[in-house]
Amino acid sequence: MPLCFQELVTPLLIDGAVSPLSPQSPLSASFTSVLPYHKDSGILSEAEAKKAQKALADGNLLEVVFAAIETLRRVPSTRVNIAVTGDSGNGMSTFINALRGIGHEEEASAPTGVVRTTQTRASYSFSCFPDVVLWDLPGMGATSQSLEDYIVEMQFSQYDLFIIIASEQFSMNHVMLAKAIEEMGKKFYIVWTKLDMDLSTRMLTEGQLMKNIRENILENLQKTRVRKPPIFLISSLEPSWHDFPKLRDTLKEDLSDIRYHGPLQNLFHAYKEIINDKVTYLQEKIATNSFQNTPGMRDIDDLAECLKTYRLSFGVNDESLQQLARSMGKESSEYKAIMKSQDLQAVITRGWKLKCLTCRVMKMFLILLSYIPSLDALIAPYIRQEKHNRMLEGVAEDTMTVLKKVLKDFTSS
The missing domain is CATH 3.40.50.300 (P-loop containing nucleotide triphosphate hydrolases)
Known part of the structure; x- marks a missing residue:
């Protein structure tokens, strides 16, 4: 009997009865209404691309994973x-x-x-x-x-x-x-x-x-x-x-x-474009200070609470990660371990810029600046914007990191 490799293990079937978590935070919902469509979405059909865009816009990472796995299952065996x-x-x-x-x-x-x-x-x-x-x-x-x-x-x-x-x-x-x-x-x-x-x-x-x-x-x-x-x-x-x-x-x-490399890179490229669009949209809201009255953003200087809102918006909050992990037969700790925006301290320590913007000297400077209204009105909004931009970029990066791990785990199972 010829020596032969074992058949590739059939990837874990996700229970279709599980209802994907849909945070629908106000930040996500507002972006969905202005969602751009990328025609060049590679192996995704137009309907699949739009569905993925909406799911990522809504912060529904589980639905994105469901759709990606179905796409990968249809990829014909590559010679x-x-x-x-x-x-x-x-x-x-x-x-x-x-x-x-x-x-x-x-x-x-x-x-x-x-x-x-x-x-x-x-x-x-x-x-x-x-x-x-x-x-x-x-x-x-x-x-x-x-x-x-x-x-x-x-x-x-x-x-x-x-x-x-x-x-x-x-x-x-x-x-x-x-x-x-x-x-x-x-x-x-x-x-x-x-x-x-x-x-x-x-x-x-x-x-x-x-x-x-x-x-x-x-x-x-x-x-x-x-x-x-x-x-x-x-x-x-x-x-x-x-x-x-x-x-x-x-x-x-x-x-x-080798078989999955091309399709995976194609999906990652498509998802990164959508995530970047969302980052750009939210950064514009930050720049115009138009998210001040958004639920979850009661105090835009409370960075810890704002970080939670961003994580919810991108679908990498604790509850979403737990549901994703259950669906994939994993522990949520596997995903949290590769993230850099789990809490405010982790985000601050990941880059020198945010560390400088939140250090004690900067806090004292902002307090002193508040006594000079003309300067405070010019400098404080810029510093606040930079803080939020750094947090937002960190959460977006973690979203791609988690997506890559989930799909790579699937293709290697």
Whole structure:
């Protein structure tokens, strides 16, 4: 029976009976009435985009998450192209067969042999992942071409992930491949494929040998300042031993990240635009002092109470976070831990500007200023506006942070 990745876990189904919390604070309601519509909302239909805009405007984060998850569930499986490359003779084709869980004698297997067998790139499918294609590339030593020509001829730009195969030694070809792939902004693994041979010929324990191999790979990569990649030491003849199971698990996780990366970035961009529109709208109200009589803003100099109103307006108040956490099967503390606007002190300490505006010296200055009405009328409103702007920006940033965590957790589940 072929070795195969487990099916991706079906993400948590949200109970549709739960009624999304809708704070509808006066600040939210007033923004909803002047809501702009962004035509370029990517994977969202016009109706979905308008619904998301209204939900974010209302501070109904749970409804935003519901809609986003439904959108992500409809995203078709994206084809993922994985390139297997390295030096000739490193056992790339044998590795591909082992990863696919088939023997070299089977009809669909990649050809293997003691002589060079891969002259042109060839593609192979995964039986358990029909939308994943493994590309067996000719080794770097197959021709006398330069690295630049090899990258162009092998069409590196089309691959989503690279697996660099090495054995016996980690050569300069491997290092330069890793450097080139990193400069393209692509993810890659280093896979050492003939650990069984190393163990049979070296007078070292398995642990010490594996440690030496890893250190040698990292030492060579560091010479060209290549970041530390995932490194797996395996035997292609023993696909259930050493790092092979870890390789499968890592690949399964990364396949999910690759598939969802584009749609997630698209959603984040759309949501950020809506949140920025809301921030701009509220900042205009702050600048014109037109929110003084808004419920929840009884005293615009009571920053702690105003912060609560802003958090309610964006849907990141405690009650909203608790309902969101229950719906996602999480603890609200997970979301609160990544927020920087949980309370006034947290907001103040996050940036020097607000810290200066609320320090004791500034408070004394404002008290003295109140005795000079002509100056007080000019300076005090500006200082008040800056305080509120900093708080507002912090709450808006936390809204995006929570949204990103919720949706990333969903796609990785």
